[in-house]
Amino acid sequence: MKRVILAAAVAMCFAPAYAANQTYTVDLVVVGAGAGGSVAALSAVEGGLKTLLLEKNAFAGGAGNFMEGSFAAESFMQKEAGVKLTKIQAFNEMAAYHHWTINAPLVKAFVDESAETIQWVWDHGVHWKEVKTAWREKADKTWHIYPSAGSLPKAMIEQFKAKGGQLLLQTPAEKLIFKDGKVTGVIAKNKKGDTITVNAKNVILATGGYSFNTEMVKKYSGIDSVPVGAPGRTGDGINMAFEVGAVGDNMGPMMLNGAFMPAEGEAICNGANKEVRALFRQGLLYVDAVGNRFFNEELTIDWPMSSNAIARTGEWTYIVFDEATKREFSTKGKGYPNPCGNFILRHQAATQLDELLKANEAKGNVFIGNTIEEAAKKAGMDPKVLKATCEKMTKYAKQGKDEQFDKAPYYLRGISEGPFYIVRGKLNTLTSLNGVKVNAGLQVLDKNDHVIPGLYAIGHDAGGVYGEAYDLKIGEGTASAFAINSGRMAVKTILGNK
16 A cells, blocks of 8 residues: 555656646736736826737847937937927938838828827836937937836836736747627637636737747748847737738848848847947948949948848848958047947947958958968958959049949048058848838728727837838837837727727
């Protein structure tokens, strides 16, 4: 008898742990705890909605942890700074930029909401540092800078939980509950494998688009690039919406961010190799794998535009410069001609550039030669072609006139003093831009433009905000701004329909 009991006890020790399924009943479930999702969740609890926030990662914030600044028109900060840009001017310029391929009522509603959202964020303890523009030439200041990366989602989630909201990490939603033509919740799984059933009157999808889903990128975009930023953005919300009848809205465009030297685990211009990676923003000579120049490098600061040119060159693109340029960029009082986000400032001196170039030469990303031909051979280029290209650039720099693409004299630099440097880079993608079709209240629509009751999509899960490229020139910080504005706008729609 003792042996039987002992055997049973041993068996119990090694038996699999059975899932403890859980059920929640709420007014609203928000899927994704990034910038848009956290703002939506906080807005909802402040509006009296019992709200559950789900996040697939082990941490909250998503791409919001990398945000630098957000767009607005007619904000209190712009008024204090004397910025004259009006909401209707901003909207009309955006619509023209996208050739009116956008969902105009949605974009207009977003622009109209933007100033109020700047104030709302400030009132919730996230105090903008300044309103500025990254452009060297005169431009309207629309970019409102966060006090630090990640400050917004951190503050939103802290206040959300303090006001009674509940956040479940490592709990990805897998399927929408769809009954009688209406979305009534989601099915999720936690890290233990438990099934989480959330019965909800409303669902907001805020999963950040699909830039980390290789198959979706291939299907909708076809561009070969390296996804960067917050992981986990694999189209979860979009695909769940498709299952209940949603349709895509111009889903091909991506937020391409230009080319950068590979540096695993590093943000674009914030990491150990930022001084080398920032070189790709400085208007230096760009060449293809043969050694031919292929666009006006002045556009590297306007990275949605330059990315389109870079995408034509294949797997790798290359920048070329000489010792004189390296010395200029490393000299205090001269430094980089252009900023790279808020991490490399205009005229900031590169204090570690020399050692970083040598370190990355050993990794196969930098090619250094005492002659242009030597550097070209190391990079696998045609030495004669690259030499001819560099000689033309030196001529253009001396005469102050780019005869090929009319690059501004500010960016013209000769390539004549050895050693010579070639740095290779790959096209980067920050995010997919458009998702499912929605109306101006962020309600998801079906193929007949009818509302799918109970379902909302915000941020990059929503479509219709962009044409073929990201708008950097008019609406700096539009991606983060649309995320947080659409979060508030969706909740306003829900509260208005109560």
